Amino acid sequence: MAYKDIRTLMAQLEERGLLHHIKQEIDWDGELPAIMRHLYKQGPDGPAVLFEKVKDSSIPFLSGIMYGDEKYSMLFDTEPNIRAIADHYHENFHNYIKPVIVDKAPCQENIIQGDDVDLWMFPSPKFSPEDGGRYIGTQNVTITADPDTGIQNCAIYRQMVINKNRIGVNCEQHSGIHLAKNREKGLPTPFAAVMSPPPAVMVAAAGKPPFGVDELELAGGLAGEPIPVVKCITNDLLVPADAEAILEGYILPNSDDWDLEGPFGEFHGHHNDMVPKKRPTAVITCITHRNDPIMLGTPPGVGPNELTYSGKIEYAAANLAILQAAGIPGVKAVNVTEMSGGCQVCVVQLTGKPFYRGIPQACMYALFSHNNFPKFVVVVDDDIDLYDDGMVQWAIAHRVQPHRDIIITPFNSWGCALDPSIPFAHRGHPYSTTSRMGIDATKYFKDDVVFSSLVRDTPEMEAHVKEIWKDLGF
Numbered sequence: 001m002a003y004k005d006i007r008t009l010m011a012q013l014e015e016r017g018l019l020h021h022i023k024q025e026i027d028w029d030g031e032l033p034a035i036m037r038h039l040y041k042q043g044p045d046g047p048a049v050l051f052e053k054v055k056d057s058s059i060p061f062l063s064g065i066m067y068g069d070e071k072y073s074m075l076f077d078t079e080p081n082i083r084a085i086a087d088h089y090h091e092n093f094h095n096y097i098k099p100v101i102v103d104k105a106p107c108q109e110n111i112i113q114g115d116d117v118d119l120w121m122f123p124s125p126k127f128s129p130e131d132g133g134r135y136i137g138t139q140n141v142t143i144t145a146d147p148d149t150g151i152q153n154c155a156i157y158r159q160m161v162i163n164k165n166r167i168g169v170n171c172e173q174h175s176g177i178h179l180a181k182n183r184e185k186g187l188p189t190p191f192a193a194v195m196s197p198p199p200a201v202m203v204a205a206a207g208k209p210p211f212g213v214d215e216l217e218l219a220g221g222l223a224g225e226p227i228p229v230v231k232c233i234t235n236d237l238l239v240p241a242d243a244e245a246i247l248e249g250y251i252l253p254n255s256d257d258w259d260l261e262g263p264f265g266e267f268h269g270h271h272n273d274m275v276p277k278k279r280p281t282a283v284i285t286c287i288t289h290r291n292d293p294i295m296l297g298t299p300p301g302v303g304p305n306e307l308t309y310s311g312k313i314e315y316a317a318a319n320l321a322i323l324q325a326a327g328i329p330g331v332k333a334v335n336v337t338e339m340s341g342g343c344q345v346c347v348v349q350l351t352g353k354p355f356y357r358g359i360p361q362a363c364m365y366a367l368f369s370h371n372n373f374p375k376f377v378v379v380v381d382d383d384i385d386l387y388d389d390g391m392v393q394w395a396i397a398h399r400v401q402p403h404r405d406i407i408i409t410p411f412n413s414w415g416c417a418l419d420p421s422i423p424f425a426h427r428g429h430p431y432s433t434t435s436r437m438g439i440d441a442t443k444y445f446k447d448d449v450v451f452s453s454l455v456r457d458t459p460e461m462e463a464h465v466k467e468i469w470k471d472l473g474f
């Protein structure tokens with residue numbers, strides 16, 4: 001395991017034949033994302049893609065670096081299977097390593113300030129025909145700092161180009177708290193968008209450590225060494241030194257000054273608003289970038305895709321940490337299903353017969369009470385492979401009586417502001433509420449119900465069939 005930046009990762013992908021170069025000019029307006037979506041349809045084992053020439057820009061565009069076991073495993077040099085990848089993320093979820101400040105940084109090899117700032121230099125795609133604009137940030141890491149403690153927050157929030165020096169930022173979760181604190185005092189919020197960050201920073205920023213944890217420290221834990229950071233040129237935020245580019249600036253305090261942003265075709269496959277809305281707007285005071293920078297981004301959509309794959313790893317680690325912190329005995333493992341956008345359906349596996357009644361329900365309430373995801377929790381026994389969605393469905397079908405084993409909470413818990421199923425009147429930051437559902441698909445403590453062992457052949461009969469297999473003409 002070693003710290004790496006995007007260039008190191010690209011070289012490794014290249015070595016393994018997992019980086020496909022497209023040399024012909026590709027249009028940012030729909031064509032680039034359509035190529036990626038077509039590639040995703042062919043399964044998770046395809047290459048990442050470097051679009052060397054995107055229309056209207058001299059900057060290449062990289063996409064697909066985290067989709068599937070093999071490519072994701074290269075971020076941290078783990079074994080290329082989902083269990084090893086999930087274990088690595090989870091084992092390091094509390095392993096915080098502080099970043100190290102450097103004076104000279106590749107991301108500041110070039111400095112563009114004032115009137116020279118022109119965000120149109122980047123090949124930002126329009127990801128779907130109904131999108132309200134070109135999105136410069138689908139994997140950019142937003143950095144803000146808590147005005148009370150100085151602790152920074154890193155998160156991935158979508159970012160739309162408004163004009164040459166303004167972007168709309170869907171800044172709602174932890175950085176939204178920083179923004180709210182500053183706005184109360186009428187103050188701007190110092191802002192940095194980290195473009196093509198080191199992979200550890202990107203997956204830490206998409207992850208869900210508690211408010212008050214600087215994800216750069218989680219990134220250090222995941223990478224196994226401190227993340228080098230440098231102070232921005234026009235504000236005091238610390239940003240990853242080896243990123244490809246940094247957009248520095250501040251978010252305007254007064255919502256009257258904000259611009260319209262969206263709609264945006266989201267990770268769940270819908271446009272969560274059909275009309276543009278005023279959203280936090282960042283004025284960009286400075287662009288710094290490496291020589292020959294590379295832009296990183298990824299098309300959202302129904303999935304499976306890069307977002308749903310990486311989401312399930314990051315949210316599974318966070319959810320397991322919540323259950324462990326709650327001290328619920330007998331929790332073995334957690335998965336988040338990829339087709340739930342990598343966030344909305346969480347499967348919890350127990351180690352065996354619970355020590356007492358109510359443990360599946362304790363898991364559900366612990367998860368319902370922490371984050372805005374998951375909306376659904378399914379608890380299964382250790383005879384169900386929690387990475388096998390088919391077996392999870394099987395457990396639901398055959399071990400559940402809806403009237404007895406399903407909990408539906410009132411419509412009052414923190415919901416995902418982007419969830420397209422939430423009525424409009426209750427959707428959007430900071431109002432989003434949701435109901436949640438827990439399904440106890442375990443076998444135990446179900447009144448007088450006794451499940452027999454699973455239908456299977458005896459080991460002797462299995463051995464016998466193997467022995468005669470060829471004689472049977474297979």
Ligand SMILES: Cc1cc2nc3c(=O)[nH]c(=O)nc-3n(C[C@H](O)[C@H](O)[C@H](O)COP(=O)(O)O)c2cc1C
Nearest residue numbers: 138154155156157158170172173174175206207208
């Ligand atoms: C590509 C991508 C785009 C995302 N866009 C948003 C977004 O626009 N708004 C949002 O609140 N979360 C978004 N998320 C999810 C957040 O990054 C994630 O919930 C993260 O934990 C938020 O960090 P925070 O808890 O520090 O706020 C996105 C995630 C990814 C991977």
